[in-house]
Amino acid sequence: MSDTTVRVEVLTAVFQVREPEASAPVLQVLLRRxxxxxxxLPGGPIVxxxxxxxAAVRWLGTRAxxxxxxxxxxxxxxxxxxxxxxERTVASTFMALVPSDIPAETGADIEAEWFDVDDLPPLAYDHRDIVDLARARLAGKLSYTNIAFALAPSQFPMSELAEIYGAALGYPVDSTNLLRVLSRRGVVVATGTVGRTGGKGGRPPALYAFADTHLxxxxxFAALRPPM
Structure with missing residues (x-):
């Protein structure tokens, strides 16, 4: 009978849709050096x-x-x-989402950076597999749940929400079709307010919000698929 000690750790793939300079919004994941x-991925052993x-929440604070x-x-x-x-190590893995309007700066004393999920540096051990699993989970849940509330700002024009969906799914999403689907499901509601006009002027966009802020x-039976 083996007396090997097993170490238990938690690891979390944290996603946020971010807009790099002179670039369209992209899905990024937070990594620590x-x-x-x-x-x-940020994480460590449980106590x-x-x-x-x-433990996942604690390590997100201390290491990310x-x-x-x-x-x-x-x-x-x-x-x-x-x-x-x-060392024999078992990892319990998590996915965390941060809204796009929440500054997710890590601080000068935290050696962590955001990376485009399609352009990751070499990762430790099986951490790339964890990122891939979390990304697939997110894409699947965007089809049949309201999980995008955790990536979106509190209020938004539909064009912005479509960009968030597109960044998370990996393909363009039409804002008109998205509004029709989400309105029919009762996922988003009109706030009765408007946002700023773009640099080219025009009518101010209507603002929407998620009906619920819990999953x-x-x-x-829904499934969002890329356009043919």
Whole structure:
């Protein structure tokens, strides 16, 4: 009978739709620099009598400088015996979402940076697999839940929400079709206010908001697919 000690850790893929300079909004993930293994997801071991979710939140604050996320959910358990060569380590993984209007600066004392999910540096161990799993989970839930509330600002024109969906899904989303679908499902509501006009002038855009700021299934049979 083996007496091998098993280390339990939590790792979180944190996503935010961000708009780099002179570029369209893109889905980015937060990575921290680790001296031994390079870039990794924020996380670390759990402590005595700490739940996995509480550990994930704690490490997001201490190792990523994040004190607020709009949504956090558990993904999966990664338990390959050799996933961490130095020590038998089981990872409970999470996905966290940050709204686009929340400054997600990490602070000068936190060695963490945001990276485009399509242009990641080499990651430690199986962390790339965790990012891919979290991205697939997010894309799937955008089809049948209101999870985009956790990526969007509190109020928005539909053109902005369509860009957020497009960045998260990886393909363009038509704002008119998106409004029709989300309105029919009761996901978004008109605020009765308007936003700023663009640089070219024109009519101020109508502003919308999510009807709920907690996760709910809106159409269990729905599936958003890229245009043909």
């Amino acid at each position: 680790c001296e031994k293994v390079g870039w990794s 005595d009598r700490e739940t996995l979710g509480a 400088g994040l004190t607020r996320v709009a949504h956090l959910e558990q993904l999966s358990v990664f338990s390959d015996p050799d996933r961490v060569p130095e 709910r299934v809106t159409d269990e």
